[in-house]
Amino acid sequence: MNTYTDDxxxxxxxxxxxxxxxxxxxxxxxxxxxxxxxxxxxxxxKAALAAIEKAGVEGEVIxxxxxxxxxxxxxxxxLGARVAHIGARGYGSALQGGFAAARGRYILMGDADGSxxxxxxxxxxxxxxxxxxxxxxxxxxxxxxxGAMPPLHKYFGNPGLSWMGRLFFGAEVxxxxxxxxxxxxxxxxMLNLQSPGMELGVEMVAKAALYGLKVSEVPTTLSxxxxxxxxxxxxxxxxxxxxxxxLLYSPRxxxxxxxxxxxxxxxxxxxxxxxxxxxxxGARLDVHTLLYAGAAVVxxxxxxxxxxxxxxxxxxxxxxxxxxxxxRARRTFTLETGILVGGVxxxxxxxxxxxxxxxxxxxSFHHLNYPATLRIAIxxxxxxxxxxxxxLSSFFLSVLGIKHHSAAD
Numbered sequence: 001m002n003t004y005t006d007d008x009x010x011x012x013x014x015x016x017x018x019x020x021x022x023x024x025x026x027x028x029x030x031x032x033x034x035x036x037x038x039x040x041x042x043x044x045x046k047a048a049l050a051a052i053e054k055a056g057v058e059g060e061v062i063x064x065x066x067x068x069x070x071x072x073x074x075x076x077x078x079l080g081a082r083v084a085h086i087g088a089r090g091y092g093s094a095l096q097g098g099f100a101a102a103r104g105r106y107i108l109m110g111d112a113d114g115s116x117x118x119x120x121x122x123x124x125x126x127x128x129x130x131x132x133x134x135x136x137x138x139x140x141x142x143x144x145x146x147g148a149m150p151p152l153h154k155y156f157g158n159p160g161l162s163w164m165g166r167l168f169f170g171a172e173v174x175x176x177x178x179x180x181x182x183x184x185x186x187x188x189x190m191l192n193l194q195s196p197g198m199e200l201g202v203e204m205v206a207k208a209a210l211y212g213l214k215v216s217e218v219p220t221t222l223s224x225x226x227x228x229x230x231x232x233x234x235x236x237x238x239x240x241x242x243x244x245x246x247l248l249y250s251p252r253x254x255x256x257x258x259x260x261x262x263x264x265x266x267x268x269x270x271x272x273x274x275x276x277x278x279x280x281x282g283a284r285l286d287v288h289t290l291l292y293a294g295a296a297v298v299x300x301x302x303x304x305x306x307x308x309x310x311x312x313x314x315x316x317x318x319x320x321x322x323x324x325x326x327x328r329a330r331r332t333f334t335l336e337t338g339i340l341v342g343g344v345x346x347x348x349x350x351x352x353x354x355x356x357x358x359x360x361x362x363x364s365f366h367h368l369n370y371p372a373t374l375r376i377a378i379x380x381x382x383x384x385x386x387x388x389x390x391x392l393s394s395f396f397l398s399v400l401g402i403k404h405h406s407a408a409d
Contacts, residue, residue: 026058028125029104029185032081032112033094034063038070040114040226045079048110051121063112064098066090072112092200096193099185108182114226115148116180123218124182133187133213136173136205137180142219149222161242165202168250171209173217176202177242180220187213199245206249211321249320251307259303266296274375287374294382301386305393308333312400330397338394345387352380 030048034041045061052059063076064084076083086097099107106128110116120137127135144154162176179201190211195203208215247254269285270293272278278285308329314320356376360368 026060026104028052028055028057028059028106028108028121028182029062029102030059030108030110030118030121031062031064031095031098031102032110033066033091033098034068034072034076034112035066035094036068036070036072037112037227038068038072038075039228041072041112042075042079043114043226044110044112044118045076045081048118048121049080051118054119055122055125057125059104060102062098062101064094064101066094088196090196091198092193092195092203095200099188099193102185105185106182107185108180110180111225115223117221117223118180120180120218120220121182123220127216127218128182128184130216131214132216134183134204134208134215135181136175136215136217137178137220138173138175138217139178139220139222140175141217142221144222145224147224161202161246164243164246165206168246168253169206169209171205171215173205173209173215175217176205178220183208195245197241199241202242202245203249206246207320249314251310251314255303255307255310259300259305259307262296262300262303264300266293266298266300269293270297270379274379277371287371287378290375290378294378297382298385298389302389305389309393309396309400312397316400333394333397335394335398338390338397342387342389342391342394345383345390349380349383349387352376352383356380 030052032041032044032048037044041063045063048061052061061076061081062084063072063081064086065073065076066086066089073083073085082101084098084101086094088094088097095109098109106125108118108121108124110118116137120142124135124137139149140158149158158175158177162174165171165173165176181201181204183204187208190213191204191207193200193203193207205215269289273285273287273290273293278289311320312326312330315322315326356373359373359376
């Protein structure tokens with residue numbers, strides 16, 4: 001892969017070239033993923049080459065072929081495109097292979113189905129030249145032709161998932177799913193893209209936001225594709241995979257916040273019924289409520305701990321960026337702190353258990369006042385479980401921190 005020592009682009013007359021371009025470097029690579037796109041690939045390659053010529057830049061068109069058997073490869077090569085043969089199947093895998101083969105300082109990606117207008121290349125180049133690191137197309141601002149997008153996608157799927165992406169990751173992007181986008185090639189190592197499927201597009205936007213890359217938008221259009229066969233996109237499958245990605249890459253929404261709510265509800269109910277029965281709208285809340293409230297605290301605590309562990313693991317493996325919050329968590333929740341807190345909880349459990357045992361012995365180990373005894377036994381059991389979970393989680397968190405300690409040494 002070529003490296004660039006100067007981020008600027010030559011403004012000399014004639015075609016722009018990368019400032020330190022070697023014999024194989026160019027300004028922009030247009031990458032198209034392809035799997036049996038013989039019907040539409042030709043017009044797309046021609047449009048991409050024409051856009052490069054019109055922009056007055058040195059560029060190339062790369063067809064990232066994912067195993068086509070319909071002559072797509074021959075069509076691409078006959079029109080002057082460079083073909084990258086990608087063995088790993090999937091939309092995301094094809095794009096990653098195309099990115100790796102790209103020689104351009106900038107990379108524009110777009111589908112090979114004829115739905116995107118590669119003639120908008122200049123809009124993306126202008127934003128990249130102005131300092132943007134990722135430039136997203138926005139089809140809702142540019143215009144969606146009749147029949148180009150199913151109503152379910154247009155009015156619910158895309159707006160809903162884009163709203164969720166903005167909420168989860170703080171990415172000010174209006175069209176997360178737009179397949180026409182451009183970015184700087186030197187941003188790829190930071191993004192460390194992993195997704196083999198359709199969710200690669202949202203992974204790119206989410207990570208760009210998390211890593212603080214400069215993201216901008218330009219209007220683009222969407223037209224009905226040129227294929228006679230159904231598209232590779234599957235509404236429910238790919239929509240679920242996007243939602244799953246959002247949740248897995250943002251464990252606070254899947255685990256932390258729900259867990260915190262469970263802990264607060266459980267604690268609130270426990271405090272309310274611990275002194276004695278509570279009557280609410282004619283219903284009597286007693287030790288059975290206390291039991292379920294204790295279970296809510298335990299489950300909620302486990303969810304919160306899992307969110308912390310998942311976030312630290314994702315950062316340690318390079319899936320998500322290191323943040324001040326994660327660094328503070330590593331410094332605060334040390335193994336020693338976890339053992340201390342867990343030990344206090346275990347001690348509280350032991351004291352409550354002794355009190356319950358003494359009450360039992362006072363009845364000659366026979367009949368007990370169950371509501372009164374359970375008001376001690378249930379908090380004791382909850383404290384026992386929380387103490388053990390805290391100690392074990394602290395050990396696991398310290399294991400995840402070994403890489404950081406080794407790097408610091």
